[in-house]
Amino acid sequence: MTCHYRCGSQCAAPVANRSQNAYFGDVVRGVVSRRGVLAGLVGLGVAGAALGQAPAARAAAGDPTPLAAPFDPGHQVDFSAIAPVPAGSDSFDVPAGFAWAAVLSWGDPILPGAPEFDFDAQTPEAQAGQFGYNNDYVAVLPLAGDEHRALLVANHEYTNEELMFRGFTGSDEATDEQLLTAMAAHGVSVVELRRSSARAPWGYVRHSDHNRRVTPATPFRVTGAAAGSALLRTSADPEGRTVLGTLNNCAGGTTPWGTVLSGEENFHQYFAVPEDLEDPALARYGVTGSGRGWERVDERFDVAVEPNEPNRFGWIVEVDPYDPASTPRKHTALGRFKHEGATVSLAADGRAVAYMGDDERFDYVYKFVSKERFREGDRAHNLTLLEEGDLYVAAFDGDGTEDGRHDGTGRWIPLVTDGVSRVPGFSLERVLVHTRLAADTVGATKMDRPEDVERNPVNGRVYVACTNNTQRGTEGRAGVDEANPRPENKDGHVVEITESGDDAAATSFWWNLVLVCGDPADETTHFGDVDRSLVSPISCPDNVAFDSVGNLWISTDGNALGSNDGLYEVAVDGPRRGLVRQFLSVPAGAETCGPVIAPDGSVFVAVQHPGEDDEATPEAPASLFPYDGSGQPRPSVVQVYRA
Ligand code: FEO
Ligand code: CA
Ligand code: CA
Ligand code: CA
Numbered sequence: 001m002t003c004h005y006r007c008g009s010q011c012a013a014p015v016a017n018r019s020q021n022a023y024f025g026d027v028v029r030g031v032v033s034r035r036g037v038l039a040g041l042v043g044l045g046v047a048g049a050a051l052g053q054a055p056a057a058r059a060a061a062g063d064p065t066p067l068a069a070p071f072d073p074g075h076q077v078d079f080s081a082i083a084p085v086p087a088g089s090d091s092f093d094v095p096a097g098f099a100w101a102a103v104l105s106w107g108d109p110i111l112p113g114a115p116e117f118d119f120d121a122q123t124p125e126a127q128a129g130q131f132g133y134n135n136d137y138v139a140v141l142p143l144a145g146d147e148h149r150a151l152l153v154a155n156h157e158y159t160n161e162e163l164m165f166r167g168f169t170g171s172d173e174a175t176d177e178q179l180l181t182a183m184a185a186h187g188v189s190v191v192e193l194r195r196s197s198a199r200a201p202w203g204y205v206r207h208s209d210h211n212r213r214v215t216p217a218t219p220f221r222v223t224g225a226a227a228g229s230a231l232l233r234t235s236a237d238p239e240g241r242t243v244l245g246t247l248n249n250c251a252g253g254t255t256p257w258g259t260v261l262s263g264e265e266n267f268h269q270y271f272a273v274p275e276d277l278e279d280p281a282l283a284r285y286g287v288t289g290s291g292r293g294w295e296r297v298d299e300r301f302d303v304a305v306e307p308n309e310p311n312r313f314g315w316i317v318e319v320d321p322y323d324p325a326s327t328p329r330k331h332t333a334l335g336r337f338k339h340e341g342a343t344v345s346l347a348a349d350g351r352a353v354a355y356m357g358d359d360e361r362f363d364y365v366y367k368f369v370s371k372e373r374f375r376e377g378d379r380a381h382n383l384t385l386l387e388e389g390d391l392y393v394a395a396f397d398g399d400g401t402e403d404g405r406h407d408g409t410g411r412w413i414p415l416v417t418d419g420v421s422r423v424p425g426f427s428l429e430r431v432l433v434h435t436r437l438a439a440d441t442v443g444a445t446k447m448d449r450p451e452d453v454e455r456n457p458v459n460g461r462v463y464v465a466c467t468n469n470t471q472r473g474t475e476g477r478a479g480v481d482e483a484n485p486r487p488e489n490k491d492g493h494v495v496e497i498t499e500s501g502d503d504a505a506a507t508s509f510w511w512n513l514v515l516v517c518g519d520p521a522d523e524t525t526h527f528g529d530v531d532r533s534l535v536s537p538i539s540c541p542d543n544v545a546f547d548s549v550g551n552l553w554i555s556t557d558g559n560a561l562g563s564n565d566g567l568y569e570v571a572v573d574g575p576r577r578g579l580v581r582q583f584l585s586v587p588a589g590a591e592t593c594g595p596v597i598a599p600d601g602s603v604f605v606a607v608q609h610p611g612e613d614d615e616a617t618p619e620a621p622a623s624l625f626p627y628d629g630s631g632q633p634r635p636s637v638v639q640v641y642r643a
Contacts, residue, residue, distance in 0.1 A: 008269025398482025458550025528578015
């Protein structure tokens with residue numbers, strides 16, 4: 001069910017990247033020493049490499065990891081790890097001493113006139129004024145210098161109609177009302193939060209002038225060199241500069257100037273494509289299916305009617321949550337692919353650098369570097385930073401596994417610099433609109449579904465969550481390389497990048513795998529410098545975040561170890577480097593998204609698709625999360641705080 005609704009069953013479709021793109025990752029190069037960082041690394045658990053110690057079994061519930069104290073360079077959130085919760089358990093689990101509360105749930109009214117959530121009385125109009133479905137990215141931003149007020153921004157990736165409507169039997173039979181309600185449940189929400197004291201949990205403000213819904217009907221302004229391109233023009237928008245809506249918004253990022261970015265990910269699934277249409281550019285993006293029935297209520301989703309409409313999705317969008325009247329933007333300078341998200345850091349000279357993953361098996365990691373520099377206090381200027389700059393794609397060159405480490409050097413290969421295409425045979429517009437095709441030609445490294453890519457504000461290194469790729473190394477598919485070392489990779493791994501000169505704008509880097517995820521009993525796993533017996537099992541890393549002392553936090557999607565998904569703290573420096581400790585576990589059928597580790601040590605997560613199970617229906621739900629008496633599972637943003 002998750003496959004069908006979230007990503008249009010892209011795993012069941014042919015691999016989109018069928019390019020013969022060479023594997024530079026296998027090239028053996030000299031070892032690059034990075035300030036002794038290498039010295040602390042232990043043997044990787046891969047074929048032919050030295051293996052760590054045999055792990056001790058650590059599966060019993062209620063067996064907290066006793067590691068908080070002995071090595072401790074610092075925790076922002078002081079907790080004892082929880083044990084994994086068996087898959088299918090309908091519970092939300094937090095460490096001893098913590099409590100949780102849903103801050104906002106699907107259907108909560110946030111705009112004037114919106115009714116209370118009523119599962120049996122949904123309408124498109126009601127939904128357009130209510131919190132949307134399947135929250136993913138979460139940002140919590142300060143408001144008015146008041147520690148008791150904040151703005152919450154969440155996006156709504158996709159809908160699961162079989163859990164939203166009784167008796168739903170597929171999009172072919174869906175009513176127009178159902179189709180339009182599901183459409184309105186997509187997009188972005190901005191909602192004011194308040195709390196009564198610094199120790200109290202947050203609640204949301206139903207009647208706030210800050211509240212906003214962005215839906216598939218909201219106009220977006222297209223920016224960058226592809227704005228106005230013939231590839232973006234439609235009958236409704238002959239200028240190619242205004243797009244209605246944003247779709248399949250997955251992860252995101254919060255910029256230093258206080259806006260929120262969101263990635264348009266599996267947009268391909270909304271389009272109905274004629275069966276006999278063969279278009280390599282559409283195929284490279286998986287736009288080959290029969291759609292979700294949306295073309296019946298809005299013909300722009302029929303590729304036979306509007307062949308360019310798919311080109312208007314697959315972008316990074318920017319929303320200014322502080323200005324509810326602002327027009328959100330789609331930034332073509334950041335390229336078009338199945339954007340997981342984008343996270344912005346500042347380079348040494350003040351340019352804005354956006355790190356990005358293209359979340360599909362065998363796709364790539366990208367980076368954008370703005371032309372102009374960030375100016376402290378000049379928000380109007382900073383709001384333009386993502387409209388023009390250079391675009392790169394990553395190559396991870398391994399130095400061989402004889403050293404017992406998965407590591408090597410890397411290159412940011414230019415696709416666009418100084419406003420000029422650097423890809424032979426591709427115009428600037430085509431590099432930006434058909435970015436995947438351009439990247440195929442320059443030797444980028446095919447990765448195992450790169451999702452969040454984010455720079456640690458404390459140690460300056462960049463972390464890439466590669467969720468999984470069970471087709472790696474299978475017949476007719478790309479084989480393993482040093483950066484994607486496991487065949488049929490079901491548990492994923494995390495790449496750590498050190499940019500040359502510690503400058504985010506660098507064009508070369510050093511990398512290593514800080515985590516090779518899975519059951520610690522699996523000798524192919526690797527956890528930084530720590531003994532495998534000490535860590536929480538972790539599988540399918542998806543979103544990453546950092547706390548104020550530089551620990552990496554990872555939320556997971558698709559645990560392949562027989563447990564529910566969760567949120568994990570990972571030390572990345574000092575003797576605890578690689579120590580994974582599970583902080584929370586989400587209910588049956590859910591994935592964990594959008595972690596925010598707030599400065600006060602409270603934690604926000606999005607609980608996405610609770611109760612998503614092939615057998616589940618509204619009459620027989622697989623989860624009742626957030627256990628609010630509605631009798632149905634409701635995707636929700638949750639706050640976890642010290643009890
Ligand atoms: Fe929507 Fe890449 O997860
Ligand atoms: Ca190596
Ligand atoms: Ca994701
Ligand atoms: Ca995911």
